[in-house]
Amino acid sequence: MIEPLLQPFMQRAIIAGILIAIICPLIGTFIVIKRLTMIGDTVSHIALTGLALASLLGIVKSIYIAYLITLPATIIIFTLSRRIRLSGEQALVVVLSFFAALTSIIISLGGRLNFEAVLFGSILFLSWDDVYLLLIVTIAVSLVLLSRLRSFLLFVFDEDAAHLTGQKNEIYELVLSVSASLVILASLSLMGVLLVAAMISIPVLSSMQVSKSFRKTLIISVILAEFSILAGIFGSYYAGLAPGGLTVIILIFVFSIFMILGRAGLRI
């Protein structure tokens, strides 16, 4: 058990895993209530376009290009979807398809990606820079969400009631979508483009099966995410498997158990 902790790449992965398991379910709780679970897939597909473009342009720090493209794109998606009265999910499906197609074109023009690492995440490619960035995003997004927890909850839960408290829903939507983008981008290195969305939604969906309140949903989803990601990281070390993939398999296993417990009437 001690041996993996002595390996620098495992130290980075464990710290990153602990942070991801805090911030992904925290933002995920709001995303799931707002029925915007597609945002995980969409943002990670936009980031993929950024990574492909960076490789085409020969830029080494490709993740920064992903940030540069993803954040404005997210803001535009949400502004447009409100203006043209598309639901969040409908807008996300269109945008996801557009960016997936764009990535394909960029790659056909000569962009090169380490697909295994980008799509499914990697312990080996995780740098200390990635961990520091993740730490900053975790602290910043947690502070923003927790300082106005009730207002964010009211926004995702009931926009009409939020309007009647004088809350500016457009601002809450923007902050939430930018926060979600930051969390997804910061989690990409470890979890990969295809699996990061699972970390955002599955712990929340699992805890929703049994919890009696929002507060408990939040706490239980973080505990489940921590358990799954640490089991995934250690399991991948010993079994030589992809950490992102193993974590998601564990998450789904946990979800199945909680679904059975919920159907059996367990309430916490």
Next chain:
Amino acid sequence: MSSEVVKFDGVWISYEPGVYVVEDASFTVLMGEFVTLVGPNGGGKTTILKAMIGLTKPDKGIIKLFGKDVKTFKEWKWIGYVPQHVEQRYASFPLSVEEFIHLKFPNQKILREDIEKMLEFVGLKDVKDKRISELSGGQLQRLYIARELLGSPKLLILDEPTSSIDPTFKTDLYDILREINEKNGTTIIMSTHDIAVISTYVKKIVCVNKRIFHFDSIEELMEGGGLCELYGRHVHGLRHIHLQS
């Protein structure tokens, strides 16, 4: 404060260009009135109620709340709003009854004993430890009303508040509304299809079918045949019930 709580002046509202769901609506609701909106489905009742509180924007015309243009109105704590079909909004999310109530008041402390008193008032004493997804549609509507009443609104807007409520609680609810209207002076505007029942409770009626068909006392509406004009057919039984009451 203006004695005109709500004023619609030549309001037109559309969801698609050129297709108006509300045409040239003008009416005024005064402080302390208990007014109901009636009309067929799709006639614009919900749209009018939403526009009243800025949730839907008019294409033309002016909407005023407490004498101020709704676009610049800021005293939202004066308004209580119970939307339609509340049961469809909370299909699965685990929010406790108490959390649900506190949500409406992000910067305000609501005492637990006040919550318990209000839940008892609307007949929901036994559900305070449940999560809201476990409540029936009728219970959710009552919970919503309890939450809005806790804010002691000057204007309470209810969009078909009895659509999921069993008949026995309907009259209880209307009694509650009459009580807060008469005792607290709360202005109430409510849309409903329970025309026969509410005729004994409300004093004014707004008939809506894209246009405002009638806005006067119930007695005048009954005498003038406005209801038949509104629905485009005879409404059997209503006159009889009304005369009995």
